[in-house]
Structure formats: structure tokens, C-alpha cells
Amino acid sequence: MTGGRIRVGISGWRYARWRGTFYPPGLPQRRELEYAASRFGSVEINGSFYSLQRPSSYARWAAETPEDFVFAVKGGRYITHMLKLVGVETALANFFASGVLALGSKLGPVLWQLPPVLRADPGRLTQFFALLPRTTTAAAQLAARHDAKVPDDRALTTALGDRPIRHSLEVRHGSYTDSAVLDLLRRHDIGVVVADTAGKWPLLEEVTSDFVHVRLHGAEELYVSGYTPDALDHWAGRCAAWADAGCDVFVYFDNDVKVHAPFDALALMDRLGLSAPGPVGVEADEGEQAADPLRRRR
Known part of the structure; x- marks a missing residue:
């Protein structure tokens, strides 16, 4: 069996506290x-997750990253938290029309995070999974059914090649630990997110697809605490085991409040023998500020 690939990164990238600590001054x-x-x-x-983005934003993000880079994209809370996965056909069309396909080959897992109040309902889940596009061509066809929330001049309804789309589900209710629910995810090829949430929500380490999506929100305090060397050793071992079993592994640190996330990610990469893509040779340019749609809490 061929081993899977491990990618380690961060959840979001624009945080004021990171400037001058992780990001160089200026x-x-x-x-x-x-x-x-x-x-x-x-x-x-x-x-x-918070609002529909623009194709120009996704295209810019793709252009600003190396050829082999991959983005995970978080699905809209309107679908998961407001509609609670029911009657979401048009909302899904709007989401995919908003520019996701502009990422092209850099589109990684699409993450659907469920609210803590949403219990596992096999019927609801089955209907939702059936609507999810599994290729970029299917996503483009779905996107063409968008409504006025995504104006025609801001919609992207064509795919840059035909590629598979992976979907992952982050759950926050104990009912999803039922083996029958996990089997349902396996049948529909949906990856269950391995979410470390300082014990607040379920930590599921079941493999339900050909990839594993890991979100490390903090071991002791949600979004705040860092990971000790022993904890990082543990997660390095888990990631290596999943990859050895043939799964691609995507790991994202979300403990950003005290700037632990980027440094914990680098420490995990070091344990896994993963090298950085390389310096970009950026120079300081003080005073430049940009609109920031990515800073809000996950």
C-alpha cells in the first residue's frame, strides 16, 4: 500500500497578534x-464560513501560493448552522458559485462544521451527503443553479479541469460517536474531522474516508493553549500511522489566540520530517493594510 501524504498548516492566516511574532515586523x-x-x-x-467570498479573492489566494499548495475551505454556516443541512440546494449552489472553483488544483477538503446542538440524524445526513458535488465538474454544474445572492457578474460556474472534491464533517454532539453514524459517513465517503477541543466536544479518531482531516483547537484551553512536546509527539505518531495506512492527512492548528498555532505547526512538521516550501524573499513594507475577511473566530 502506498503511504499517504501529510500536510500541516494553520487555520486562517490574518491575525493581528501574529504580526511581529510569527510574521516579520513590517x-x-x-x-x-x-x-x-x-x-x-x-x-x-x-x-x-461567515460569508460568501468572491472569485477574485479565491483566484488571488491561489496565485499567492506555491504550485503544490492546498487550501481547505470551510463551508458556509448558513448551510450548517442556520438551515442545519435541510433545504440547502440553493445555498450549496451559491457557495460553490462564490469562487471556490477558482482554487483549481489547490482545492483541498471542503469542511462542514456542525453546531453543537445538531444531533446525528441519519436521514438528514444522507440527504445532505447526496447533494454534495464529488468533482469540480459536478460543483460547476451545481454552481450554475445559484440565485441572486451571487450576482451573475460575481459567479464562477466553470471548473478549471475535472478533479475530485473531498468533504469532511466536524461534529460537536456526542450522538455522532455511534458506530452506525460513522458507518454512514464511510458509505458516503465523508471524512470525520479529528477535532481536539480541550475536551469540550467529541474527539473522534475513526477513519471514514481515504483522508484524515485534523483540527487542533487547543489541548487544555480552547483556541488558547499550546501543545507540549509530548502532545506534539503524540500527534506526530497519529499522523504517521494514518499516512502509513494509505490516508492523506491534513492537519491545521487553530490555537491562535496566544500565537501558538504557527509555531506548533512548525514543531509538528519538524517531528514528521516535513520541510517548508521555502522563503519568499518578502521585504518590509510598513503601513500597508488590507481588508480582512478571515480573522473571526471559528
Whole structure:
């Protein structure tokens, strides 16, 4: 069996506290993604959870990253938290029309994070999974059914080649630990997210697809605490085992409040023998500020 590939990165990239600590002093905001992409092999886009983005934004993010870079994209909370996966056909069309396909070959897992109040309902899940496009061509066909929330002049309804799309589900209710629910995810080829949430929500380490999506929100305090050397050793071992079993592994640190995330990610990469893509040679450019759709809490 061929081993899977491990990518380690961060959840979002624009945080004021990181400036002058992880990001070099004077680095302009417009270069922050470029800098992060020189250190990590992947980043999660979180602004897409809060609002529909634009094709121009996705295209710019793709252009600012190396050829082998991959983005995970977080699905909209309107679908997961407001509609709670029911009657979401048009909302899904709007999401994919908003520019996701502009990432091209850099589109990685699409993450669907469920609210803590949403219990596992096999019927609801089955209907939702059936609507999810599994290729970029299918996503483009779905995107063509968008409504006025995505105006025609802001919609992207064509795919840059036909590629598979992976989907992952982050759950926050104990009912999803049922083996029957996990079997349902396996049948529909949906990856269950391995979410370390300081014990607040379930930690599921079941493999339900050909990839594993790991989100490390903090071992002791949600979004705040860092990971000790022993904890990082543990996660390095888990990631290596999943990859040895043939799964691709995507790991994102989300403990950003005290700037632990980027440094924990680098420490995990070191344990796994993963090298950084390389420096981008950015120069300080003080005073440049950019619109920031990605900073809000996950």
C-alpha cells in the first residue's frame, strides 16, 4: 500500500497578534498568505464560513501560493448552522458559485462544521451527503443553479479541469460517536474531522474516508493553549500511522489566540520530517493594510 501524504498548516492566516511574532515586523498584510505559504503546505480558509467570498479573492489566494499548495475551505454556516443541512440546494449552489472553483488544483477538503446542538440524524445526513458535488465538474454544474445572492457578474460556474472534491464533517454532539453514524459517513465517503477541543466536544479518531482531516483547537484551553512536546509527539505518531495506512492527512492548528498555532505547526512538521516550501524573499513594507475577511473566530 502506498503511504499517504501529510500536510500541516494553520487555520486562517490574518491575525493581528501574529504580526511581529510569527510574521516579520513590517511585513504588509497583503504578503501574509505568501509568507505563511512559504512555511506550510496548506492553510484553511475560514472567511467562507461567515460569508460568501468572491472569485477574485479565491483566484488571488491561489496565485499567492506555491504550485503544490492546498487550501481547505470551510463551508458556509448558513448551510450548517442556520438551515442545519435541510433545504440547502440553493445555498450549496451559491457557495460553490462564490469562487471556490477558482482554487483549481489547490482545492483541498471542503469542511462542514456542525453546531453543537445538531444531533446525528441519519436521514438528514444522507440527504445532505447526496447533494454534495464529488468533482469540480459536478460543483460547476451545481454552481450554475445559484440565485441572486451571487450576482451573475460575481459567479464562477466553470471548473478549471475535472478533479475530485473531498468533504469532511466536524461534529460537536456526542450522538455522532455511534458506530452506525460513522458507518454512514464511510458509505458516503465523508471524512470525520479529528477535532481536539480541550475536551469540550467529541474527539473522534475513526477513519471514514481515504483522508484524515485534523483540527487542533487547543489541548487544555480552547483556541488558547499550546501543545507540549509530548502532545506534539503524540500527534506526530497519529499522523504517521494514518499516512502509513494509505490516508492523506491534513492537519491545521487553530490555537491562535496566544500565537501558538504557527509555531506548533512548525514543531509538528519538524517531528514528521516535513520541510517548508521555502522563503519568499518578502521585504518590509510598513503601513500597508488590507481588508480582512478571515480573522473571526471559528
